[in-house]
Amino acid sequence: MNKPEPNRSGPVDGWTAKYPELGTDPISIQANIDPNYFEQEREKIWKRSWLNVGREEDLPNPGDYVVRDVEILQTSVIIVRGEDDVIRAFHNVCQHRGNRVVIDRSGNAKGFKCGFHGWTYGLDGELGYVPDEDQFFNLDKCKSGLRPIATELWRGFIFINTNPKQNLKNYLGEIGEQLDPFQFEDYQWVVQFSVDVKCNWKIFVDAFQEAYHVCELHRGSAYEPFAGKDNPFAHATHMQLWELHRMLSVPGNPEFVPSPSCLKAIQYGGNAVYTPAEGGSDSAASPPGTNPGKHPNWSFDIDVIFPNLQLLFGAGWYLCYNYWPISVDRTRWTARYYVPPPRTVAERIMHENTEAQVRDVVREDLFTLENTQVILNSGAITHMPLSDQELLVRHQYHVVEKLVRGE
Amino acid sequence: MSELPQQFQDLERYIAAGWAKPTKMERWHKRLSCEMPEIQEFYDTMLERLDDVVGHVNQHPLDAVPDNEQPLLNLALSFMDIAPAVEIFGAPDVTGCSYDHRRMTVVENGVDELVW
Numbered sequence: 001m002n003k004p005e006p007n008r009s010g011p012v013d014g015w016t017a018k019y020p021e022l023g024t025d026p027i028s029i030q031a032n033i034d035p036n037y038f039e040q041e042r043e044k045i046w047k048r049s050w051l052n053v054g055r056e057e058d059l060p061n062p063g064d065y066v067v068r069d070v071e072i073l074q075t076s077v078i079i080v081r082g083e084d085d086v087i088r089a090f091h092n093v094c095q096h097r098g099n100r101v102v103i104d105r106s107g108n109a110k111g112f113k114c115g116f117h118g119w120t121y122g123l124d125g126e127l128g129y130v131p132d133e134d135q136f137f138n139l140d141k142c143k144s145g146l147r148p149i150a151t152e153l154w155r156g157f158i159f160i161n162t163n164p165k166q167n168l169k170n171y172l173g174e175i176g177e178q179l180d181p182f183q184f185e186d187y188q189w190v191v192q193f194s195v196d197v198k199c200n201w202k203i204f205v206d207a208f209q210e211a212y213h214v215c216e217l218h219r220g221s222a223y224e225p226f227a228g229k230d231n232p233f234a235h236a237t238h239m240q241l242w243e244l245h246r247m248l249s250v251p252g253n254p255e256f257v258p259s260p261s262c263l264k265a266i267q268y269g270g271n272a273v274y275t276p277a278e279g280g281s282d283s284a285a286s287p288p289g290t291n292p293g294k295h296p297n298w299s300f301d302i303d304v305i306f307p308n309l310q311l312l313f314g315a316g317w318y319l320c321y322n323y324w325p326i327s328v329d330r331t332r333w334t335a336r337y338y339v340p341p342p343r344t345v346a347e348r349i350m351h352e353n354t355e356a357q358v359r360d361v362v363r364e365d366l367f368t369l370e371n372t373q374v375i376l377n378s379g380a381i382t383h384m385p386l387s388d389q390e391l392l393v394r395h396q397y398h399v400v401e402k403l404v405r406g407e
Numbered sequence: 408m409s410e411l412p413q414q415f416q417d418l419e420r421y422i423a424a425g426w427a428k429p430t431k432m433e434r435w436h437k438r439l440s441c442e443m444p445e446i447q448e449f450y451d452t453m454l455e456r457l458d459d460v461v462g463h464v465n466q467h468p469l470d471a472v473p474d475n476e477q478p479l480l481n482l483a484l485s486f487m488d489i490a491p492a493v494e495i496f497g498a499p500d501v502t503g504c505s506y507d508h509r510r511m512t513v514v515e516n517g518v519d520e521l522v523w
């Protein structure tokens with residue numbers, strides 16, 4: 001039997017060829033298993049990047065606050081809407097002797113009182129009341145407010161940065177402009193899934209930034225909506241890389257026949273996730289800001305805003321993923337599903353169909369993560385070969401490596 | 408004695424069997440706690456009756472579904488939740504490559520406190 005000729009060339013006119021600086025070599029897996037590398041990422045990436053910590057409607061009223069323990073920043077963060085409606089973030093650390101000021105995870109407050117000696121801070125972080133103040137020496141209350149963390153908003157998304165080198169708008173750059181027309185304000189979250197997974201944060205992001213895996217991992221659950229006769233491996237219809245951020249468009253299969261429950265959902269509410277708009281997949285159904293390639297067989301977009309925010313946009317829904325590294329091999333993740341608020345009972349039922357599908361498919365994705373991490377630790381592979389369809393995976397390692405090296 | 412409207416008395420047994428739970432988490436856990444024959448039987452009946460159920464409950468505004476019809480709405484929601492078990496997996500849970508469901512927290516807007 002003749003051995004098949006090894007494929008050494010690969011697609012010469014593919015997506016990867018548009019970004020020659022990334023090369024085509026296999027990528028080292030060291031960045032996913034080395035604790036020292038993780039510490040470098042903490043200092044050079046996470047402590048200097050804009051990180052998404054929720055949306056402004058999570059804090060609808062003045063005094064509304066949430067407290068987030070952010071392990072990768074080695075701090076606890078208070079995010080609060082002030083009396084002046086401005087959303088601010090502070091280290092949740094008392095300026096007296098460093099006690100944690102706010103113990104509750106969320107709530108509404110007029111100010112924050114430390115439970116140790118009773119120092120009290122305003123919603124703007126200023127130190128107000130110090131019990132028995134006269135006993136202190138040269139205490140400058142104006143300089144003893146809660147330590148602020150830079151906070152900026154983009155399209156309702158709250159971002160924080162412990163050491164910003166540029167403002168959020170410049171940090172987002174073109175991906176921000178591209179997504180700007182999307183009507184985020186017309187959507188509201190209905191359900192959030194959260195997990196704590198024993199894998200590196202980059203392996204986690206990788207699982208959701210290529211469509212190569214749908215034909216195998218999701219062969220039963222989410223293959224036919226995307227891959228069909230014309231595009232049997234669900235090749236992306238579009239890819240774009242920027243300095244830090246990246247996106248791709250996942251194809252729709254115009255021949256896809258929805259399941260009976262899905263057909264009911266469409267009958268009751270119009271769009272359902274993974275289902276083509278009426279009359280088959282149609283670029284006309286892609287919301288403003290999505291499907292930049294204007295491909296006729298469009299299903300959804302995956303946009304990665306480096307390092308911790310990933311947005312998936314379909315017709316009538318979007319998903320918001322947030323990644324929070326805890327250690328080199330542990331990451332917390334939340335996925336929130338957003339839809340236009342249902343106007344009728346029928347639309348409410350329609351959404352339940354899509355939520356169940358998303359949840360089940362995501363659990364297939366989650367399964368690979370810990371298996372990958374634990375086996376990478378074996379050292380049995382040192383590099384991973386990446387296809388043209390995995391360009392976003394390749395990009396992530398290049399971006400991280402550049403930042404870790406301080407370039 | 409049934410609380411359901413007269414024409415839906417035949418669905419009463421599903422309410423008794425726990426298929427009309429009020430939250431997403433409970434509906435999902437109900438699915439995971441059942442064997443396929445029971446899920447399949449519920450699916451077959453509901454697929455047939457769904458248009459009637461939805462048509463009926465849909466006469467009310469979303470925020471004003473009467474108490475006695477709320478279980479009817481929950482049955483329809485449960486149908487959507489269990490559909491992948493029948494249509495995709497042929498098993499109550501995701502098959503082959505599942506991630507232990509107890510490790511995933513489901514938070515429903517307006518029902519649960521937001522966790523992070």
Ligand code: FES
Binds near residue numbers: 096097098099116118
């Ligand atoms: S540590 Fe907060 S008041 Fe003393």
Ligand SMILES: [Fe+2]
Binds near residue numbers: 214361
């Ligand atoms: Fe997937």
